[in-house]
Amino acid sequence: MGTQKLYFFWIFCLIFICSVFVQSKQSNYTNNPVIFELIAKDMRRGSTQRLPFHHNVSLTVSLLVGTPRQPVTMVLDTGSELSWLHCKKSPDVNSLFDPVHSTSYNPVPCTSPVCSTRTRDLTIPVSCDPRKLCHAMVGYADMSTMEGTLAMDNFVMGGLSVPGVVFGCMDSGSSSSGDDSGTTGLLGMNRGSLSFVTQMNYPKFSYCISGQDSSGVLLFGDANVPWLKELSYTPLVQMSSPYPLPYFDRVAYSLHFEGIKVGTKLLNLPQSILQPDHTGAGQTMVDSGTQFTFLLGPAYTALKNEFLAQTKGTLRDLGEPNFVFQGAMDLCFRIPLSQTSYPPLPTVTLLFQGAEMSVSTERLLYRVPGEVRGPDGVHCFTFGNSELLGAEAYIIGHHHQQNMWMEFDLQNSRVGLAEVRCDLASKKLVLGL
Incomplete structure (x- = not known):
């Protein structure tokens, strides 16, 4: 998106x-x-x-x-x-x-x-x-x-x-x-x-995306492998209205979004802004066709402000208010080209009904290709404002699904999640382990 x-x-x-x-x-x-x-x-x-x-x-x-x-x-x-x-x-x-x-x-x-x-x-x-x-x-x-x-x-x-x-x-x-x-x-x-x-x-399919070596696996049917730990399942949203809603996609993998944590702090977000309204606007979709994650304005602003507060003195702001990556990501930083790893960063955890997705370290920032400021590269926060895209939804992109086993259970209308080293999962499945 x-x-x-x-x-x-x-x-x-x-x-x-x-x-x-x-x-x-x-x-x-x-x-x-x-x-x-x-x-x-x-x-x-x-x-x-x-x-x-x-x-x-x-x-x-x-x-x-x-x-x-x-x-x-x-x-x-x-x-x-x-x-x-x-x-x-x-x-x-x-x-x-x-x-x-x-x-x-x-x-x-x-x-x-x-x-x-x-x-x-x-x-x-x-x-x-x-x-x-x-x-x-x-x-x-x-x-x-x-x-x-x-x-x-x-x-x-x-x-x-x-x-x-x-x-x-x-x-x-x-x-x-x-x-x-x-x-x-x-x-x-x-x-x-x-x-x-x-x-x-x-009846179901799964995939696992590695953040290490650009590898991954896609699997149709039951995994049935001993090394895959128990999945946490979150049910798909079922809208009660029998009529089409202008902003709700009934065939999307739409989840019950319940909150966001930055580090150990739970953001003060009213449930009303995290759930679809009477028009269907505000649904939360798992979308492998989108790279990053986009949140509606109020949730994005709260996350952005808290991330800035917890990284003050750790990350250097880009200092260019008009710079927006991919049209929706306006929180960017300058990081020396000589620096090979990020400093300690607070984990961002997306909370769903019965499951959660934690985003940490290298998945929180993304170096913008071709953008250099003197000795520094430009790195942007990997959450964006979906309203700047004209989207009336929360969109969970595949960048934040890295090292998560993602199971889409159509038969039981649910999505299963488990943290997994996906590069190792790929090798084990290839070897039949």
């Missing part, structure tokens, strides 16, 4: 707990892990590949799509429903999905029931392109958009081929920074009817 483009990204190690029977797009899975290669790629400005996206770092997975199989790289996004791929307009364009050369590719006509599925990712009423195909368009907070048509094709994951997965075949779009070519697409993982995890009929 930020405003800057991708400079580099991580490619995840995927582990699918599979052995599948597919019938009418319903699947049953048993423990049979399939392990994908772990890769890290540099996506700095000037690279030939870019994501039409607004995150400095994105979590990506590698799949195969079509017949014959074409490799694709997709952003893992728990904040989106519709998966989509960049589709070729011309045979001269490389590294994008080419539907013309897939014999299993089927565009979705406007008359298909799929085209009338209720989702925020499709225009309402349904629109058709000149070929009478179902038009699809998605938009993001940085004003970038992608357009194309709905389609179905085989998605292949480590030898498992699943036919008829619905996705957007996007062939046009716009971006706030002008970088539209790029990695192949996005994997929508929320609870909507067209999301990838819903179409695959998985």
Whole structure:
């Protein structure tokens, strides 16, 4: 939900707990892990590949799509429903999905029931392109958009081929920074009817993001590993209103936000500002497609002031009131380029119903690429003001999910959290421990 483009990204190690029977797009899975290669790629400005996206770092997975199989790289996004791929307009364009050369590719006509599925990712009423195909368009907070048509094709994951997965075949779009070519697409993982995890009929999935070596694992099904300590579960918010609310996303992973601690001090925040109001504004969403965490104005201001108070004399203020990183992060500091580690900082703990997420040390500050002030680099507080983005929600980004085992239990409508060394978890899962 930020405003800057991708400079580099991580490619995840995927582990699918599979052995599948597919019938009418319903699947049953048993423990049979399939392990994908772990890769890290540099996506700095000037690279030939870019994501039409607004995150400095994105979590990506590698799949195969079509017949014959074409490799694709997709952003893992728990904040989106519709998966989509960049589709070729011309045979001269490389590294994008080419539907013309897939014999299993089927565009979705406007008359298909799929085209009338209720989702925020499709225009309402349904629109058709000149070929009478179902038009699809998605938009993001940085004003970038992608357009194309709905389609179905085989998605292949480590030898498992699943036919008829619905996705957007996007062939046009716009971006706030002008970088539209790029990695192949996005994997929508929320609870909507067209999301990838819903179409695959998985009861749960988990991921673990390392803060050490840009590695991670994504796992579908039950973990069932002895070294994973007991998870703390927090229930998903269920709105009682039967009517759509203008600011509430019913298919997001929305949590009960109960408070914030800085060090040992609990901020004096009224519960009314931490919970959705009658319009749905103020929900708290877990979003792997956003890098940092953004809080509504009153909560952000209270956190900012307390963090400043507890780091006075420890951190040197940037001293530039008009400097705002990613359009929403205005608390920044000067730290000597020669300094290899941060001084002791107070832990920021986000409190949810039945669970908590602690953010400490290197996850509290982020060095802004390319910003240097004499002998110092610019480092910004990794919480921002969501109201500066025009978002009426609390958004928990993946930077603060590092070294947390994150389980999304769709069957029981809850999210499980446990602190884990994710670099070690990745190695253990690869070795089958």
